[in-house]
Amino acid sequence: MNPQTIELDEARVEAFNAEVIGQLAACYGGVMIRLGEQLGLYAALHGAGPLTSAELAARSGCAERYVREWLGSQVASGALDYEAGAETYELSPEHGLVLADPDSPAYMASAFGVAATLWADEAKAVRAFRTGTGVPWGEHDERLFCGVASFYRNAYAASLVPEWLPALEGTVAKLEAGARVADVGCGHGHSTVLMAEAFPASSFVGIDVHADSIAHARANAEAAGVADRVEFVVGSASEYGRNGFDLICFFDAFHDLGDPYGAAAEARRALAADGQVMLIEPFAADGVEGALGPVAQLYYAASTTLCCAHAISEGAEDPLGAQAGEDRLRAVFEEAGFGAWRRAAETPFNLVLEARA
Numbered sequence: 001m002n003p004q005t006i007e008l009d010e011a012r013v014e015a016f017n018a019e020v021i022g023q024l025a026a027c028y029g030g031v032m033i034r035l036g037e038q039l040g041l042y043a044a045l046h047g048a049g050p051l052t053s054a055e056l057a058a059r060s061g062c063a064e065r066y067v068r069e070w071l072g073s074q075v076a077s078g079a080l081d082y083e084a085g086a087e088t089y090e091l092s093p094e095h096g097l098v099l100a101d102p103d104s105p106a107y108m109a110s111a112f113g114v115a116a117t118l119w120a121d122e123a124k125a126v127r128a129f130r131t132g133t134g135v136p137w138g139e140h141d142e143r144l145f146c147g148v149a150s151f152y153r154n155a156y157a158a159s160l161v162p163e164w165l166p167a168l169e170g171t172v173a174k175l176e177a178g179a180r181v182a183d184v185g186c187g188h189g190h191s192t193v194l195m196a197e198a199f200p201a202s203s204f205v206g207i208d209v210h211a212d213s214i215a216h217a218r219a220n221a222e223a224a225g226v227a228d229r230v231e232f233v234v235g236s237a238s239e240y241g242r243n244g245f246d247l248i249c250f251f252d253a254f255h256d257l258g259d260p261y262g263a264a265a266e267a268r269r270a271l272a273a274d275g276q277v278m279l280i281e282p283f284a285a286d287g288v289e290g291a292l293g294p295v296a297q298l299y300y301a302a303s304t305t306l307c308c309a310h311a312i313s314e315g316a317e318d319p320l321g322a323q324a325g326e327d328r329l330r331a332v333f334e335e336a337g338f339g340a341w342r343r344a345a346e347t348p349f350n351l352v353l354e355a356r357a
Contacts, residue, residue, distance in 0.1 A: 185253025189217025258314020
């Protein structure tokens with residue numbers, strides 16, 4: 001069909017053009033947020049009240065002319081309030097939770113390190129599209145690993161112990177009494193450490209294929225004072241050679257696996273008789289038609305360049321991807337011999353799923 005012969009809806013063209021300009025502005029704005037985080041500009045603004053560009057430059061140790069231009073970008077995006085008469089800029093307490101407080105569950109600035117890797121690894125993505133080959137997790141730009149860990153750390157800190165674990169049947173009582181727990185695909189180990197801090201009577205094993213992430217996880221356990229009851233090992237999700245676990249967790253990792261059926265079968269083998277699996281997955285509908293809006297857009301982009309690419313590198317022909325949906329995930333666990341399945345909880349970003357034999 002020749003587009004030149006079609007009568008176009010000009011209003012639709014203009015509306016979509018405006019949407020794409022918004023996305024382009026968001027890409028540029030993400031660079032500004034990344035600079036604000038890396039240079040300590042948001043930290044210097046946080047709680048400081050109105051500041052001039054010169055005052056912010058002095059507080060952050062940056063050149064005033066660059067700071068002034070950056071501040072303009074922040075006013076344009078709505079991140080900062082501007083007082084024209086005094087020529088001052090202010091980060092509100094509410095916006096500070098999103099951009100300046102790394103311990104806030106609303107903190108998002110570190111996530112732009114992940115976005116930076118998508119651009120940095122563009123050539124790898126193009127090659128993967130052309131050849132059908134994968135891109136292993138460890139071959140991505142180094143900003144990916146810390147960015148992902150930081151992005152999920154705060155969400156887990158806010159929800160894992162107070163909300164998600166209590167949503168599972170009988171789990172908290174087991175953990176308080178002393179349970180054996182595996183965290184498969186643990187990354188930097190923030191989820192493992194959070195559970196170890198909350199349940200000192202239990203023991204934990206974190207497993208991940210990425211050796212550098214395991215090194216970070218061990219350091220995090222040491223810093224948190226839980227290394228005596230947490231072990232981190234480099235290993236496969238499909239063969240970790242241990243059993244008797246009361247709880248096996250997959251935190252935003254199951255959909256990345258090259259052999260999810262093998263991983264589910266290994267979890268079934270390794271569980272104690274009354275054990276359970278907790279599966280934390282990106283929020284997803286069961287079809288493309290239900291996956292609309294910015295969260296789904298974010299997850300599909302990450303899935304295209306990161307999740308599916310890694311799974312294919314491990315041999316997957318039709319990887320789950322970050323938008324697999326509950327029905328497809330349930331089918332994997334049912335094939336592995338799990339008879340009980342339920343959605344225990346959900347957030348705008350995550351599904352909390354429980355499987356039992």
